[in-house]
Amino acid sequence: MLYYNLSTYLRERYGKRLKKICIDGGFSCPNRDGKCGTGGCVFCGERGAGEHIDPTASIGEQVRAACSGAAADDGFIAYFQNFTNTYAPVEVLKERYDAALVDDRIRILSIGTRPDCISEEICSLLEEYQKEREVWVELGLQTVSDETARLINRGYPLSTFESALAMLKAHGIPVVVHVIFGLPGESREAYRKTADYLASLGVFGVKIHSIYVMHGTRLAEMYGEKRYTPPTLSDFAEAAAYAVARLPEDTVIHRLTGDCPRDLLIAPEWNSDKNAVLEAIRSELIGKGYRQGSLFEE
Ligand code: SF4
Numbered sequence: 539m540l541y542y543n544l545s546t547y548l549r550e551r552y553g554k555r556l557k558k559i560c561i562d563g564g565f566s567c568p569n570r571d572g573k574c575g576t577g578g579c580v581f582c583g584e585r586g587a588g589e590h591i592d593p594t595a596s597i598g599e600q601v602r603a604a605c606s607g608a609a610a611d612d613g614f615i616a617y618f619q620n621f622t623n624t625y626a627p628v629e630v631l632k633e634r635y636d637a638a639l640v641d642d643r644i645r646i647l648s649i650g651t652r653p654d655c656i657s658e659e660i661c662s663l664l665e666e667y668q669k670e671r672e673v674w675v676e677l678g679l680q681t682v683s684d685e686t687a688r689l690i691n692r693g694y695p696l697s698t699f700e701s702a703l704a705m706l707k708a709h710g711i712p713v714v715v716h717v718i719f720g721l722p723g724e725s726r727e728a729y730r731k732t733a734d735y736l737a738s739l740g741v742f743g744v745k746i747h748s749i750y751v752m753h754g755t756r757l758a759e760m761y762g763e764k765r766y767t768p769p770t771l772s773d774f775a776e777a778a779a780y781a782v783a784r785l786p787e788d789t790v791i792h793r794l795t796g797d798c799p800r801d802l803l804i805a806p807e808w809n810s811d812k813n814a815v816l817e818a819i820r821s822e823l824i825g826k827g828y829r830q831g832s833l834f835e836e
Pocket residue numbers: 567568569570577578579582583586620621622652678692
């Protein structure tokens with residue numbers, strides 16, 4: 539096995555793959571509404587991810603639609619994807635998470651959020667959900683560099699990420715860290731620094747995204763003004779393979795690609811062929827004699 543992917547983890551733990559239900563929970567983001575910034579991260583679209591989700595459907599409708607017609611022994615991951623899914627008072631969070639947990643076949647509750655929207659109160663709420671099912675928090679990091687973080691308008695320093703991660707770990711909540719390779723101002727050395735940092739965190743899972751320029755984003759403006767050039771597939775594959783090799787063997791790799799809807803993708807063209815991206819990473823791993831953990835250092 540070249541790397542420990544999510545399907546393998548799910549088969550080991552549940553004996554099967556679980557289907558992911560991507561949910562728009564009706565949240566906003568403090569990096570858009572003015573609390574910590576406006577305009578959002580430069581790569582973020584108007585929907586804050588999850589562009590394919592019906593924005594008019596309630597949380598319950600989204601989940602029921604995804605579960606309808608599924609077999610009795612199917613299993614699901616309820617994934618709150620759009621915007622910042624811990625950005626509300628805990629009573630509201632509870633209401634919205636409960637609204638998603640309407641089917642016993644939902645085995646995992648996964649919450650995508652920002653580190654500056656994690657608190658002791660929220661961690662305690664998530665601990666309650668852990669009594670019934672697995673709970674993951676998906677935390678955006680994107681880069682270890684505070685300089686790039688400013689350039690992409692991320693809106694929080696690395697120290698905020700570190701505090702949130704420590705808090706979640708103290709509550710025993712598994713964390714999936716998201717990074718992006720190909721951000722403005724970054725190249726091989728910067729990707730490697732982020733990969734080295736990621737490997738040192740001892741987290742449950744990672745998502746490694748390839749960058750993409752999507753319509754309606756500030757990155758699209760930068761690209762149009764020739765202030766940003768995306769990496770080549772070969773550069774991305776090299777960075778992703780290095781990151782995989784640096785990670786501990788037991789870290790679950792949830793994703794190794796970016797997922798831009800085809801009709802919204804501006805560049806790079808290679809991002810639209812997920813299989814080709816995965817194959818390029820695989821070739822890079824094999825060519826270098828790497829597998830997950832082969833460059834891990836305690
Ligand atoms: S934190 Fe997430 S939702 Fe908010 S602007 Fe950045 S990418 Fe978009």
